[in-house]
Amino acid sequence: MKLECDNCGHEWFYQDEEEDMVLCPECQNEMKASLEGESCSLERDVEGVLETYPSQPSSLIPILQEIQKKFGYLPRDVIEDIAEYLELPVSKIYGVATFYAQFRFEPLGDHMIRVCHGTACHVKGADKIGEAVENKLGIETGETTEDGQFTLERVACLGCCSLAPVMMVDDTAHGDLTREKAKDIIEKYKEGET
């Protein structure tokens, strides 16, 4: 799950959900990791999001989008909160959320790599770039590396067709890729240079 430090505001990816207390890697602040209690920034966030939307069905997708922006994915318990707020069954919300490619139900890695498979990228070797990245990270497309550093996805088109083949790491597009270039870019992120 994604946690936000209640001291410095740093957000990070937290894997060991068994622990009660966690240390913020940024400021070493010790805080509760549970979903309950005062120091839980997660719950406060959900309510804050819900209240800004009218309780009507057409609010559902914008709410899901904002929740995902905050947490990187749609946690099960948050979906239940949304269901209660909009007075919709949980199944209905899953029905809508799973229909759209944008929504994720698993936590994300620190870096999101999206390899473009638009037509221009396809004819310029997007498959090869995808393979090279998979090999480099040791995961298949759609998976997250074990250390939680990278999630790899394919996208239909990023719309920077003149730079094909393209991949996007977080919000930065990298164009005119070759296998080598793609691997070098990932290496840089691994070493924390970017």
Add this chain to the structure above:
Amino acid sequence: MSKNIRVGYASCGIAAGAEEVYQALEGELEKHGLDIDLEKVGCIGMCHNEPIIEIEDDEGTYTYGNLEADNISQLVEKHLVEEIPYEDKLITSPSEEYDYFTKQRKLVLRNSGEIDPESIEDYIERDGYEALENALDMEPQEIIDTIKESNLRGRGGAGFPTGMKWQFAKDADADEKYLICNADEGDPGAFMDRSVLEGDPHAVLEGMIIGAYATGASKGYIYCRAEYPIAVKRLGIAIEKARVRGFLGESILDTDFSFDIQIKEGAGAFVCGEETALMHSIEGERGMPRPRPPFPAQEGLFEKPTNINNVETWANVPWILRNGAEEFNSIGTEESGGTKVFALAGKIKRGGLVEVPIGTTLREVIFDIGGGIADKKDFKAVQLGGPSGGCLTTDHLDTPVDYETLTEAGAIMGSGGMIVMDEDDCMVNVAHYFLDFTQEESCGKCTFCRVGTKRLLEMLEDFSKGKGNEEEIDKLKDMADKIKKHSLCGLGQTAPNPVLTTLRYFEDEYKAHLEDGECPANVCRELITYTVSEDCIGCGTCAQECPANAISGGSKEVHVIDQDVCIRCGACQEVCPVDAVEVE
């Protein structure tokens, strides 16, 4: 001499490094104490030269491209301090016309790359919102008649006459009506709408406000792909500024007409480009289409009469009202007025955003504007209209780009994606690529699309492995025909197009796969083999690169690829320093 500098700041520019270039420019201007206006503008259109800056002075415009932050100090030193052009990166200067633009005609893109999209003042300075002011003095019917006379047709792909659509919405009787801008540009390989929204968002808003006044709508939505964050941001800013200026909201420009616009971000479903699916998505439902009638003009969003047009269609509206229907109609063909924006990409020398009068030939677009095929290869095909369109060949190069001619040839005008392919592209693979896309994006509501696309894809998979025969091809054609006829919405009805056109124009290539077990373009992996020739210098780079560990050989010895282990990814060929890896 007064100067100003514009930096292309659309998505492709930023992806190519416009941000670094901008920062370097800021730094250099400050260093030299130069007081020159530095502006971030939308897409300049020459994506193949990104990042681009334009320096304008009294003589005209100098365009510099393919820049890196490292070039900027020299560029500033030369052009701005010594006042001599920096030849290394100069693309055009006022004394020479760049032939990339000679055959283009910019109506929709007239402001893109010229103004700061986040500044409403820039837009107003170029006659922005003048059309709206005039429109509010007209009767709604007069406006609709003007649009009808202009012969403007839907730029989303289907080409339905816009004026007629507006008429239906106006004639519908209801207490509330809606208006939608379809900005769910989902075709892979298309970025026209994104560029318009990023480069000139007010043109779209102005078109929508005029449309709302003409049809009697009180509320508008822009349904934009979430994958276009910059477009969403600039639209948000534009809406806010238009409200402050009284172009949007209650009592627009002190008349009794009120209208407001809200942005809805799409959530990544291609089918939401279909109008009824899009409306379901705005309502918070799964984006699935429904049968028509009732058409949206009678019963659309929230069951109210709704008029929906595409981004480019809306952006044409202010131009038409400012310049008149006749002027618009004089551009283009008899059946269709105005221009069309294309996203030119693929194996082309000069890709980018291109706006040409409807009726321009494919040859003019691909060779005169695009400069032909990159890397001295031969032109093979051009794919128009994305997954709903088709592949055309050399024989079609002199085909005028208009709705009827393209449909007749088996392609469609589509929203404007134009992907050029060369001799290295396999048409069976291209058909497979598009089918893979539509099959994945089929919403699953109707059987012909859901099951049909899946079966088609399986057949194409077999073909790419050399499995199948003439009979199978007939079966494929028959199934494609049924999917076209019986699917519920445009997605299914057009999904077989890429298969049918490639079959129609490249049947030999299909036969080569099936009868000879060969992929002439050396793309389909099951039908090719990689071998190492005697030219190998035994450097071992390929063996290191091979993800399957299929290559062996001692130092300075000719290496060997184990065909049983090889996955035919081609990585060895890419890294070989002496081109000793051959494919056949």
